[in-house]
Amino acid sequence: MKFSINHKSPVPLHIQAEELLRNIIKDPQYVNGKFLPNEVDLAKQLAISRTTLRQALNKLVYEGLLVRKKGIGTKVAGTSVSSKSNNWLSFSQEMQARGIPIRNFELHISWVSPEEQVANFFEISTAKKVLKLERLRGKPEGPFVYFVSYFHPRVGLTGDEDFKRPLYEILENDYSVIANLSKEEISAKTADKNIAAKLEVTPGDPILFRKRFVYDQGDRPIEFNLGYYRADSFVYTVESRRE
Missing domain, CATH: 3.40.1410.10 (Chorismate lyase-like)
Structure with missing residues (x-):
């Protein structure tokens, strides 16, 4: 799956990344437990820094929408x-x-x-x-x-x-x-x-x-x-x- 954000948009990159992540986690394959692309690959694909991507990821983790497993990856949280x-x-x-x-x-x-x-x-x-x-x-x-x-x-x-x-x-x-x-x-x-x-x-x-x-x-x-x-x-x- 190809992901992208608009670098010419006035909307800050971390906000765009957050919105992209919200759309990604609605995809059935991720809802059903597949891990999200790793941070390095996704940051490169979006042409943003890992810091910017992590800012967006942290927001969704805080909201309970994503869970991180150290050394494994990030996936959609179970429904709670x-x-x-x-x-x-x-x-x-x-x-x-x-x-x-x-x-x-x-x-x-x-x-x-x-x-x-x-x-x-x-x-x-x-x-x-x-x-x-x-x-x-x-x-x-x-x-x-x-x-x-x-x-x-x-x-x-x-x-x-x-x-x-x-x-x-x-x-x-x-x-x-x-x-x-x-x-x-x-x-x-x-x-x-x-x-x-x-x-x-x-x-x-x-x-x-x-x-x-x-x-x-x-x-x-x-x-x-x-x-x-x-x-x-x-x-x-x-x-x-x-x-």
């Missing part, structure tokens, strides 16, 4: 779902914004006595029942995340809500509770038998584990959320800007 830490949307809203169809594989609602860490977060007694919402979610071909949410009794949820609707839309529109602040803890762990069965992985496989602490506009706790993600199907992106 990405979430940005500064994107204040419910899971349903975020996936909808990205055009990713989501299916609920399991949905369980119960009233439980909270464990100590949940009770401490809500500043209530462990004898006070709270609503527990469990959802196994993913793309049509299979689940990739298992959520467990606990809600402060003050919120007013009854358990009769249609939880196919976006969660924070329910809170805001039905109960005038606006989720305003999220604090998160993210770590890697291995899947136990229960989580492995839900996510369709092998016990002991690595998963992404996230705790989310959600507060309303008055900085009062409203949700304690645990998320278990398949490591091979989900990317969590942290974006920071220096002020």
Whole structure:
């Protein structure tokens, strides 16, 4: 396959190279796992420096579209779902914004006595029942995340809500509770038998584990959320800007 860019164009070479790469990785042969041409050959073919080409490659690697294997080459990354830490949307809203169809594989609602860490977060007694919402979610071909949410009794949820609707839309529109602040803890762990069965992985496989602490506009706790993600199907992106 012959690749080229326009050296007479006012568009910077690295931008042209980036656009070319975006088109290349849509080609079925590369989507199916073939390695991209090596940097030296591709740079020569495009008549640009390796530094310019690498600038374009690095951008796509950062976006999770390409993966590099040292000493082997660069190839199209496997399909994964990405979430940005500064994107204040419910899971349903975020996936909808990205055009990713989501299916609920399991949905369980119960009233439980909270464990100590949940009770401490809500500043209530462990004898006070709270609503527990469990959802196994993913793309049509299979689940990739298992959520467990606990809600402060003050919120007013009854358990009769249609939880196919976006969660924070329910809170805001039905109960005038606006989720305003999220604090998160993210770590890697291995899947136990229960989580492995839900996510369709092998016990002991690595998963992404996230705790989310959600507060309303008055900085009062409203949700304690645990998320278990398949490591091979989900990317969590942290974006920071220096002020």
